[in-house]
Amino acid sequence: MCYYCLEMTLSEEDYIKTIYHLSDFNSKSVATNAIAEQMKTKPSSVTDMVKKLSEKSLVNYKKYQGVLLSEKGRLVALSIIRKHRLWEVFLVDKLNFAWDEVHVVAEQLEHIKSDALIDKLDAHLGYPKVDPHGDPIPNKDGVFTKSVKKLISELPVGSQGVCVGVNDSSAAFLKFLDKNKIALGDTFKILEIEEFDGSMTISTRSGSIRISKQIATNLFLEIVDEE
Amino acid sequence: MCYYCLEMTLSEEDYIKTIYHLSDFNSKSVATNAIAEQMKTKPSSVTDMVKKLSEKSLVNYKKYQGVLLSEKGRLVALSIIRKHRLWEVFLVDKLNFAWDEVHVVAEQLEHIKSDALIDKLDAHLGYPKVDPHGDPIPNKDGVFTKSVKKLISELPVGSQGVCVGVNDSSAAFLKFLDKNKIALGDTFKILEIEEFDGSMTISTRSGSIRISKQIATNLFLEIVDEE
DNA sequence: AATTAATTTTAGACAAAACTAAAAAATTGT
DNA sequence: ACAATTTTTTAGTTTTGTCTAAAATTAATT
Structure with a gap:
């Protein structure tokens, strides 16, 4: 072909x-x-x-x-x-x-x-x-993995994806993201979920950080199914 | 403008x-x-x-x-x-x-x-x-430094330039260049010239090497005048 | 200097991709 | 079901960059 x-x-x-x-x-x-x-x-x-x-x-x-x-x-x-x-x-x-x-x-x-x-x-x-x-890149033969957009709070441990959007676009939240060096386009992986309060440990480019449940419900991740 | x-x-x-x-x-x-x-x-x-x-x-x-x-x-x-x-x-x-x-x-x-x-x-x-x-890259305002092409053997210590051509294109010479990891497009600097036999020490991307006078008379360097 | 040769320009045409205006088909509303 | 509306297509132009063929200009030769 x-x-x-x-x-x-x-x-x-x-x-x-x-x-x-x-x-x-x-x-x-x-x-x-x-x-x-x-x-x-x-x-x-x-x-x-x-x-x-x-x-x-x-x-x-x-x-x-x-x-x-x-x-x-x-x-x-x-x-x-x-x-x-x-x-x-x-x-x-x-x-x-x-x-x-x-x-x-x-x-x-x-x-x-x-x-x-x-x-x-x-x-x-x-x-x-x-x-x-967060959109998938087709390979040479036009094959690509379909992706899904989900809130971090809805994902299990081990999930990995690209941060592609916010739920809460208030200045306070955006300022928080900036302070913690979280930007759209960054890749995150969920390392641990704390049963007690729903807070999570996620790895970012610059190391791993702790985010509260409230934050996790306001960040969208684009997940690509691994083949 | x-x-x-x-x-x-x-x-x-x-x-x-x-x-x-x-x-x-x-x-x-x-x-x-x-x-x-x-x-x-x-x-x-x-x-x-x-x-x-x-x-x-x-x-x-x-x-x-x-x-x-x-x-x-x-x-x-x-x-x-x-x-x-x-x-x-x-x-x-x-x-x-x-x-x-x-x-x-x-x-x-x-x-x-x-x-x-x-x-x-x-x-x-x-x-x-x-x-x-080895051709010069103009800056944003269209200013560029004029360059000259010379044999390595004609240059003084401290000269720096891009290897852009050979004088001797025999298979033996090209094989020698390959063996010594010298390729067109590499940047060289002349570190030392030996009075006795005209051999030179030049620095390349992968370290410094010694070349004989004969080799130096067969490699062209494109020299850019520093401003 | 005059004729030949080479170079350059003009004139008219064409293909790609857009446009406008008008005709044709499909869809909608009652 | 049929008139009105919307969507789509056709027909005819335009612009950009190309072409061929012929005319105009410059250069070369004897």
């Missing part, structure tokens, strides 16, 4: 990616209008492009019926998503970008065409399984 | 870069045919683009008279070259690409638009002054 050998334009790649995301894991067909809205273009432009992608059998399309990625198209989408997420890891882990600054740049980097580059980048980053937002 | 705020297309950037290189540091005007040949396009296409660049006052152009970058155009060229060379350093130093594999990928990466990205990449790489080919 050589789906990545296809010569695709930047615009085609953007459409494929958008269709993948809107189809919700390729489960439902995507409306022309939805694509237009997402990509900030006009529906007529979408129709044109969708016809072209259909010619290349990257999508299945019938007039007035919406569009769905073919298997080939799905693999193309996943290879773009793989690149996007690996670059995001690079930007955060190596260049010290903040968690929420990387998307725009990664949207450009994801279009760089070089298999060798992505292989070596992957190795350089230590074969990460999730990006800084 | 905000030359980098200009919205430039990929194609425009490629033309600017090509004109810069063909003009030999902006000293002589560049012929339409030369650009066409270099870019593998037709002279008529070049004329069209050159008119457009002239509109944007990136080049000075008079019919039938060739073209030369304006100061604005020169700064744009240098900002692209800066990006290209920083990415080359990244590919070699961080991703372990070989010296001669990086150009094609860097030609894509040089078009990524993000000042923050380049600043952080520069810092991550330790503010390198030369790329793996």
Whole structure:
């Protein structure tokens, strides 16, 4: 199989990616209008492009019926998503970008065409399984582990994941996080849960810390099932 | 000044870069045919683009008279070259690409638009002054140190530079280099010169080694004047 | 100096990817 | 069920960057 050998334009790649995301894991067909809205273009432009992608059998399309990625198209989408997420890891882990600054740049980097580059980048980053937002990174063959978002307090000992959100966005809580060097994008592992008060010991990049039950109910972790 | 705020297309950037290189540091005007040949396009296409660049006052152009970058155009060229060379350093130093594999990928990466990205990449790489080919990396303002290529044997103690070529390309010599872990792209510094036989002690990434006069007369170093 | 040769520009066309305006199909509401 | 509304497609333009073929200009040769 050589789906990545296809010569695709930047615009085609953007459409494929958008269709993948809107189809919700390729489960439902995507409306022309939805694509237009997402990509900030006009529906007529979408129709044109969708016809072209259909010619290349990257999508299945019938007039007035919406569009769905073919298997080939799905693999193309996943290879773009793989690149996007690996670059995001690079930007955060190596260049010290903040968690929420990387998307725009990664949207450009994801279009760089070089298999060798992505292989070596992957190795350089230590074969990460999730990006800084906690979203899983597909492997070369488009296989990825599905992830779930849960509150720390709902997880058993041994769980591991990326901190991707807060429940309580009060200034006091955010200040606490900052003081304890907890940031979105950090990877945590639950080491111990205290029966008595529900407090937990978790390991962070900078060592292990103790958090109260109240804190654990206000932090979301993105968990990736180990294969 | 905000030359980098200009919205430039990929194609425009490629033309600017090509004109810069063909003009030999902006000293002589560049012929339409030369650009066409270099870019593998037709002279008529070049004329069209050159008119457009002239509109944007990136080049000075008079019919039938060739073209030369304006100061604005020169700064744009240098900002692209800066990006290209920083990415080359990244590919070699961080991703372990070989010296001669990086150009094609860097030609894509040089078009990524993000000042923050380049600043952080520069810092991550330790503010390198030369790329793996020994070519100098301009700073943010387009200032760079001119470099000279010389045989090791012609240099005084204390000289430092990047190994960029061989005089003797026999299998025996190349085998010797490999055995002593000397590769193109490595940085060397001359520590000591032995009066008696002209042999030298040079420091490499993996420690310091002794090389004979014969070897020193067969290795080119790209020297960058320290400012 | 005049003719030939090479280079450069103009003019007109094309493909990609977008647009506008209008027509066609599907969906919705009563 | 059918009129009204929404969605989607078609048809015809536009812009960017390319092309070919032909005309204009400059350079070279005898």
